[in-house]
Amino acid sequence: xxxxxxxxxxxxxxxxxxxxxxxxxxxxxxxxxxxxxxxxxxxxxxxxxxxxxxxxxxxxxxxxxxxxxxxxxxxxxxxxxxxxxxxxxxxxxxxxxxxxxxxxxxxxxxxxxxxxxxxxxxxxxxxxxxxxxxxxxxxxxxxxxxxxxxxxxxxxxxxxxxxxxxxxxxxxxxxxxxxxxxxxxxxxxxxxxxxxxxxxxxxxxxxxxxxxxxxxxxxxxxxxxxxxxxxxxxxxxxxxxxxxxxxxxxxxxxxxxxxxxxxxxxxxxxxxxxxxxxxxxxxxxxxxxxxxxxxxx
Amino acid sequence: xxxxxxxxxxxxxxxxxxxxxxxxxxxxxxxxxxxxxxxxxxxxxxxxxxxxxxxxxxxxxxxxxxxxxxxxxxxxxxxxxxxxxxxxxxxxxxxxxxxxxxxxxxxxxxxxxxxxxxxxxxxxxxxxxxxxxxxxxxxxxxxxxxxxxxxxxxxxxxxxxxxxxxxxxxxxxxxxxxxxxxxxxxxxxxxxxxxxxxxxxxxxxxxxxxxxxxxxxxxxxxxxxxxxxxxxxxxxxxxxxxxxxxxxxxxxxxxxxxxxxxxxxxxxxxxxxxxxxxxxxxxxxxxxxxxxxxxxxxxxxxxxxxxxxxxxxxxxxxxxxxxxxxxxxxxxxxxxxxxxxxxxxxxxxxxxxxxxxxxxxxxxxxxxxxxxxxxxxxxxxxx
Numbered sequence: 001x002x003x004x005x006x007x008x009x010x011x012x013x014x015x016x017x018x019x020x021x022x023x024x025x026x027x028x029x030x031x032x033x034x035x036x037x038x039x040x041x042x043x044x045x046x047x048x049x050x051x052x053x054x055x056x057x058x059x060x061x062x063x064x065x066x067x068x069x070x071x072x073x074x075x076x077x078x079x080x081x082x083x084x085x086x087x088x089x090x091x092x093x094x095x096x097x098x099x100x101x102x103x104x105x106x107x108x109x110x111x112x113x114x115x116x117x118x119x120x121x122x123x124x125x126x127x128x129x130x131x132x133x134x135x136x137x138x139x140x141x142x143x144x145x146x147x148x149x150x151x152x153x154x155x156x157x158x159x160x161x162x163x164x165x166x167x168x169x170x171x172x173x174x175x176x177x178x179x180x181x182x183x184x185x186x187x188x189x190x191x192x193x194x195x196x197x198x199x200x201x202x203x204x205x206x207x208x209x210x211x212x213x214x215x216x217x218x219x220x221x222x223x224x225x226x227x228x229x230x231x232x233x234x235x236x237x238x239x240x241x242x243x244x245x246x247x248x249x250x251x252x253x254x255x256x257x258x259x260x261x262x263x264x265x266x267x268x269x270x271x272x273x274x275x276x277x278x279x280x281x282x283x284x285x286x287x288x289x290x291x292x293x294x295x296x297x
Numbered sequence: 298x299x300x301x302x303x304x305x306x307x308x309x310x311x312x313x314x315x316x317x318x319x320x321x322x323x324x325x326x327x328x329x330x331x332x333x334x335x336x337x338x339x340x341x342x343x344x345x346x347x348x349x350x351x352x353x354x355x356x357x358x359x360x361x362x363x364x365x366x367x368x369x370x371x372x373x374x375x376x377x378x379x380x381x382x383x384x385x386x387x388x389x390x391x392x393x394x395x396x397x398x399x400x401x402x403x404x405x406x407x408x409x410x411x412x413x414x415x416x417x418x419x420x421x422x423x424x425x426x427x428x429x430x431x432x433x434x435x436x437x438x439x440x441x442x443x444x445x446x447x448x449x450x451x452x453x454x455x456x457x458x459x460x461x462x463x464x465x466x467x468x469x470x471x472x473x474x475x476x477x478x479x480x481x482x483x484x485x486x487x488x489x490x491x492x493x494x495x496x497x498x499x500x501x502x503x504x505x506x507x508x509x510x511x512x513x514x515x516x517x518x519x520x521x522x523x524x525x526x527x528x529x530x531x532x533x534x535x536x537x538x539x540x541x542x543x544x545x546x547x548x549x550x551x552x553x554x555x556x557x558x559x560x561x562x563x564x565x566x567x568x569x570x571x572x573x574x575x576x577x578x579x580x581x582x583x584x585x586x587x588x589x590x591x592x593x594x595x596x597x598x599x600x601x602x603x604x605x606x607x608x609x610x611x612x613x614x615x616x617x618x619x620x621x622x623x624x625x626x627x628x629x630x631x632x633x634x635x636x637x638x639x640x641x642x643x644x645x646x647x648x649x650x651x652x653x654x655x656x657x658x659x660x661x662x663x664x665x666x667x668x669x670x671x672x673x674x675x676x677x678x679x680x
Binding site for chain 2: 008009011013015019023024026029030033054055056111113117118121122123124126129132133136139140141142143144145146147148150151166167170172175199200201204225228229231232235236246253254261264265271272275276279283286
C-alpha cells in the first residue's frame with residue numbers, strides 16, 4: 001500500500017518536472033539566441049559567420065563573466081541594436097503601453113459603472129439591455145470586425161489612436177464580471193450610507209468603489225493582458241508603421257528581418273518580459289482564483 | 298424627485314457609456330454583417346465616392362490642354378468623351394446601369410462651360426461632383442449601395458474549395474487540440490494534486506505560455522520549427538531527416554496544433570486543479586479502502602466530479618480553436634493549411650469581398666453556436 005503511493009508520487013514528479021521543462025524550454029532557447037552575437041552569410045563572399053544557434057548542447061557557462069552561450073560571450077548588444085535597426089521599436093512600445101493603459105482605464109471605469117447599474121439600480125428596459133448584451137457574448141469577433149472597420153472608415157478614424165482604442169473601451173465580459181461581483185457585495189454597507197444621507201453617486205464613489213478592489217484588479221489584468229497581446233484589431237485598423245503595436249511590430253520583424261533570429265528573439269523577449277512581471281506580481285489573481293477565465297480570448 | 302426616478306436616471310448615467318459603445322460597436326455591426334452577407338459589399342467601391350478630386354485638373358488631363366489656353370466651349374467640345382472622362386479621369390466606378398444613367402443625364406455642356414469660365418478649380422468629393430452635373434439620377438452616386446445578391450454568397454460557398462479546405466482545417470484543428478489539451482491539463486492537475494512539494498512553482502511555470510502573446514509564441518516556434526532548427530537537430534539524433542515543419546503542407550497544421558496545446562494546457566490545468574481541490578479527500582480514501590485502482594479512481598470518481606470544469610474547458614477550447622487566427626497568420630504559408638477565420642480576414646481585407654466574408658463569418662458563428670450546444674448536451678447525458 002505504502003509502496004503504491006510512493007510510486008504514484010514519483011510518477012507525478014516525473015510528469016510535472018517534464019512538463020515544466022517543456023513549458024520553459026522555448027523561452028529559454030529564445031533568450032539564449034537573443035544574447036548571442038549576430039550570425040549570417042556575407043552577401044558578397046557567401047561566407048558564413050557567427051555561431052550555430054541551434055547547437056545542442058548550447059554550451060552555457062555562467063561561472064565566468066561574461067557568461068558563454070553556444071561557446072561565445074553572451075551579449076545584450078541585440079537588445080540595443082533592434083532600437084537602431086528598427087527605430088520604430090520604441091514607438092511601438094509606447095503605442096502598446098498607451099493602448100493597453102487607456103483600455104484598462106476605460107474598462108475599469110465604464111464596466112464598473114455599468115456593472116453596478118445592472119447589479120443594483122432599477123432603470124427602464126434594464127432586462128432588455130441585459131439579454132441583448134448576453135447574446136452578444138456568443139458572437140465571434142470575425143462577425144463584427146468588418147462592420148467595425150467600416151464604421152472607423154466612416155468616422156475617418158482608420159490608422160489613428162482613437163480608432164484603435166474607442167471600440168475596445170468597454171467590454172461585455174468586463175460588465176458581467178463586475179455585475180457578478182456587485183451582486184455578491186453586501187448591501188448593508190450601501191444601505192448604511194443611504195441612511196447617512198449619501199446620494200447614489202456618493203455611495204458609489206465613496207463606499208462601493210474602494211471596496212471593489214479585488215474585482216477591479218482582476219478586470220485590469222484581464223484587460224491589460226488582452227490589449228498587450230491583441231493582434232487582429234491592430235492588424236486591421238493600423239496601416240502605417242507609426243501606429244503599430246508590438247504584436248504588429250513582431251510581424252514586421254518577421255517579414256523584414258527573417259534571417260536575423262537574434263534580433264527577432266530579442267524583440268520577442270522584450271515584449272514578453274512586461275507580461276511576465278505583471279504575471280508574477282499578480283500571480284494570486286491568475287493561478288489561485290482561476291477567475292481570469294478566457295484570458296486568451 | 299422620487300427615489301425611483303432618481304435611481305432610473307442614475308442607472309442610465311452609469312450604464313450609458315457601455316450601452317452606447319456596445320450598441321455602436323457590437324450590436325450595430327452584427328446587423329450590418331447580416332446585411333452585408335446578402336450583398337457584394339466592396340470596400341473599394343464604398344470609398345470610391347468619398348475620394349476627392351479637382352475637376353479642372355481631371356479635365357485638363359482628359360483634354361490635353363490647360364484651362365488658361367481655352368477660350369470657348371467649341372474649341373474643346375470635340376475632344377471630350379464623356380464615359381472615358383468619368384471612368385478614367387474622374388475615377389468613378391461605373392457598372393452598366395450607372396453608365397446608362399451617366400450617358401442619359403450628365404450635363405456635359407454645363408461642365409465644359411464651367412471649365413472655360415474657370416469655375417472647376419476646387420477640390421470636391423466624387424459624390425458632390427456627380428450630383429452637381431447630373432440632371433437626374435444623382436441619388437445613385439450619393440452614397441455607396443452594394444448590390445443585393447440574395448443567397449448568392451451562401452451558394453458560392455458550396456463551390457468554393459478554399460471555404461471547404463479552411464472549414465475542414467478548423468474542424469480538424471479543434472477535434473485534435475481540444476481533447477488533447479483537456480486530457481493533458483487533467484493529467485497535470487491530477488499529478489499536481491498529489492502530496493508533492495512546489496505545487497505553486499509548477500502552476501506558475503505551466504501558466505507562463507498562456508500569458509504570452511500568440512505573436513511572440515509564433516516567433517519562438519517559427520525558430521524551433523525551422524529547417525536548421527532545434528527540433529530537427531533533436532530528431533536528427535534518432536536518424537530523422539530534417540523537414541521544414543511549417544513550409545511542408547502536411548506538417549504545418551499539426552505543428553501549430555502542438556504549439557497551441559503547449560500554450561493552453563497549463564492554463565486549463567489551473568482550472569482543473571481548483572476543481573480537484575474542492576473534492577474532499579475522504580472520497581479518495583474511501584475508494585482506496587474499497588480497493589479501487591488509481592485508474593478506476595480517475596475514471597469513476599475524478600472525471601464525473603470535474604464535469605463542470607471539463608465542460609468549461611472544452612467549450613472555451615472549442616470557441617478558441619474554431620476561431621484560431623494569429624498563429625495561422627504568422628506561420629502558415631500555404632493556402633492548403635488556412636483556417637476559416639483566416640479565410641474570412643483574407644476575403645474582407647485582402648480581396649475586398651466584404652459581403653462574402655460576412656457570409657462566411659455568419660456560417661462560422663452558427664457552427665460555433667451549434668458545437669457549444671452539442672457539447673452541453675453531451676456532457677449532460679454521459680454522466
